[in-house]
Amino acid sequence: MSPKTSESRGNAGGGTGGARGLLTPARIAVGALALLALIFIFENTRATRIRLLIPEVTMPLWMALLGTAVTGALCGAYFMRRRR
Structure with missing residues (x-):
């Protein structure tokens, strides 16, 4: 039983x-950190000048922040996958 x-x-x-x-x-x-990062990115919508190696470009700040966040996330995912 x-x-x-x-x-x-x-x-x-x-x-x-x-x-x-x-x-x-x-x-x-x-x-929660990802949500806060997205809020921060989309609150900063002004255009700004950014130097990319040699040329200087004008783009919305949110695009530069989002591009940096995506690049960092991809690098982190790559290194975590290699660790396993």
Whole structure:
């Protein structure tokens, strides 16, 4: 009789464990930081002069910030993938 009760408990507990793994504190923190970064980027919409190696270009600041954030995210993802 005890094997049946342990099986039913294992099935009930297994369904909730997968949902808990989806929202870890680290993922929530990264999501909050990403949201704050996007708010910061889209609040800065003025045009600004940016020097790209040699030429100087005028573009909206949000485009430069977003490009920098995407480049950083891609570099971080690349190095984390190589670590595994």
